[in-house]
Amino acid sequence: MQSFPRELLDGYASFMAGRYARERDRYRALAQDGQKPSTMIIACCDSRAAPETIFDRGPGELFVLRNVANLVPTYQPDGGQHGTSAAIEFAVNSLKVENIVVLGHGRCGGIHAALSPSAEPLDEGDFIGKWMSLLAPVAEQVGGNSFMTAAERQTALERISIRNSLNNLMTFPYVERMVREGTLALHGAWFDISAGELWVMDADSGDFLRAETVDEPEL
Structure with a gap:
């Protein structure tokens, strides 16, 4: 052994x-x-982008779900085994979290693979190719932009994917209802591993702003 x-x-x-x-x-x-965490983080499996480390939180303070490329599928109660959807359901309906943050990061391997579907690890395997196909329509549009460099396309899709996951969260009826009632808030954020910078998505414009530049709400 x-x-x-x-x-x-x-x-x-x-x-x-x-x-x-x-x-x-x-x-x-x-x-x-x-546990009674007020915030759920949907993050990537990447070992370089651990939410508890990035936000300096202790035990019991964050409910963390990690999957390849921090993706959220649409609401599909088809009898299948949906780990991500099950975690969202538990966080919202049982833990009554007040915030859900979709946290992407720079140099994401899953996003890189989505932009290069013929390369490993998407060319073989039972699961990862199908999982990343959640991004296929968006990845095709971004990947076909010849005016952007490869690095620009990578960053663009990392951030667009966050917005896509937030849109998919709103297909969950209990998420949509609680957001409408004001008892749940959805947020997007992107972490630059190289520079250690956190970029927070503006809920109105969808733009990402460096965390240091985000103004505190007026009282």
Whole structure:
């Protein structure tokens, strides 16, 4: 039998001696009382863009869903097994989150693959090609723009994909109802791994603004 990764065991030992030791009471309260996060983050599986790290949040503070390229499909209650949709349903109907943030990031491998459908890993496999086909119509439009560089097309699709996922969220009837009632807010954000910059989507224009330039709402 293969041994458990040593770096994970070392990390666990560091966690127990550090963060857990400092926050033992919080962990015990979470175990006893359950989780009550106010925000759900729909993020990419990419190991470089962990929401808890980017937003410096502790245990119990974020309900995080991660999938390839932070995609949200449309509402399709067809009897299939839909992990992303199940997580959204649980967050909204059971946890009663007040915010859902779709968090994309720069240099996303899934987005790169969507722009190059004949390249790996989309040319083979049982699942990833079908998953990324959620973006196929938009990817074709962006990929066919010869006036943009490859890097510009990549960034453009990363951000357009966030808007697309937010639109798809509104096809969930309970999401649409709660947004209309004002009990749930949807947000888009994009993280630049190289520069460490967070760009937040303006709900009205759809433009992405650097987080430092986003004005606080007037009281």
